[in-house]
Amino acid sequence: MEAPRKSLLKLKKKQIAIKVKGYRPTKDSEPYFQEYKIPLKPDMVVLDALNYIKDNIDGSLTYRWSCRMGVCGSCGSNVNGKPKLTCETFIDDVGDNLTVEPMARFPIIKDLVVDIDSFMTKLKDVKPWIINETEKPIEKGENLQTPEQVDLYKQQSMCINCMLCYSACPVVGTEDDFIGPAALALSYRYNMDSRDQGEKERLKITSSEEGVYGCSWIGECTSVCPKNVDPAIAIQKLKLTGSLQTIKELLLPKFVK
Numbered sequence: 256m257e258a259p260r261k262s263l264l265k266l267k268k269k270q271i272a273i274k275v276k277g278y279r280p281t282k283d284s285e286p287y288f289q290e291y292k293i294p295l296k297p298d299m300v301v302l303d304a305l306n307y308i309k310d311n312i313d314g315s316l317t318y319r320w321s322c323r324m325g326v327c328g329s330c331g332s333n334v335n336g337k338p339k340l341t342c343e344t345f346i347d348d349v350g351d352n353l354t355v356e357p358m359a360r361f362p363i364i365k366d367l368v369v370d371i372d373s374f375m376t377k378l379k380d381v382k383p384w385i386i387n388e389t390e391k392p393i394e395k396g397e398n399l400q401t402p403e404q405v406d407l408y409k410q411q412s413m414c415i416n417c418m419l420c421y422s423a424c425p426v427v428g429t430e431d432d433f434i435g436p437a438a439l440a441l442s443y444r445y446n447m448d449s450r451d452q453g454e455k456e457r458l459k460i461t462s463s464e465e466g467v468y469g470c471s472w473i474g475e476c477t478s479v480c481p482k483n484v485d486p487a488i489a490i491q492k493l494k495l496t497g498s499l500q501t502i503k504e505l506l507l508p509k510f511v512k
C-alpha cells in the first residue's frame with residue numbers, strides 16, 4: 256500500500272511546477288511538454304492549475320471542462336500517466352511532479368483536446384435509449400419500476416461519458432473498431448431496464464466481432480472509472496446473454512422471438 260502523501264502546503268511549498276503537453280497541428284510536428292510554475296492553494300485540483308495557466312500565463316492553452324464537479328465528463332486527461340477527471344484530482348494526491356497530457360488512444364486536436372468522434376459513433380451504434388414499441392404514452396401516467404428493477408441497471412447508468420475507460424483500455428489502443436467499455440456497459444444498462452424491449456437488437460451489435468469478444472478482460476476500464484461503473488463485468492454478462500441467445504436460436508428457432 257502506498258504511504259499517505261504529506262500535503263504540499265504543509266511542506267511549505269509556495270509554488271509547484273506543472274508540465275502540460277502542448278500540440279498545435281498546424282505548426283508542431285509532434286506534441287511537446289511545456290513547464291509552468293503556479294502558486295499552490297489549499298484544495299487545488301488539476302483543473303484549477305490549468306485555469307491558472309490559461310488566465311495568467313498562456314491564454315492559448317486549450318482543454319475541455321464545464322461543470323467543475325465530476326458530472327459533465329468533459330475534463331478527462333492523463334495526469335501523471337493515469338486517466339483522470341482533472342476537476343476531481345487534487346494536486347496534493349498526485350504530488351509535485353505533475354504532468355498533464357491528453358487522454359491516450361484518441362487523436363489530438365489541440366493541446367489537451369482530443370477528437371471524440373469515433374466514441375460518439377460507437378455510442379450511437381449500441382442504441383443507448385429505451386426501445387419499446389408498446390410503451391404507454393406519457394399522458395397515461397408514469398411507467399413505474401420497483402427499487403429491485405432499478406437496482407438491476409443503476410450502477411451501469413451512472414456513466415458520464417468521460418471516456419477515461421477508453422483511454423485506459425489496451426484493446427481500444429490496437430483495435431480501432433472495438434466498441435469499447437462505456438458503450439458496451441450502456442448497452443447492458445438498457446438491456447436490463449424493465450421498460451426496454453431492445454435487447455435482441457442490441458445483442459446483434461454487441462455480439463459482433465467488434466463487440467464483447469474483443470475484450471481481453473484486463474479490467475482497467477473498471478478501475479479508472481470515476482463513477483463506479485463496471486464495464487468489465489457488464490461485458491462478461493453481455494457475452495453470456497449473447498451466447499445463450501445464439502444457442503436458443505440454433506436449438507429452438509421456432510420459440511425465439
Ligand code: SF4
Nearest residue numbers: 414415417418420480
Ligand atoms: S464507464 Fe466510467 S470511465 Fe467509462 S465513460 Fe462511463 S463514467 Fe467514464
Ligand code: FES
Nearest residue numbers: 323327328330342
Ligand atoms: S469539468 Fe465536468 S467532469 Fe470535470
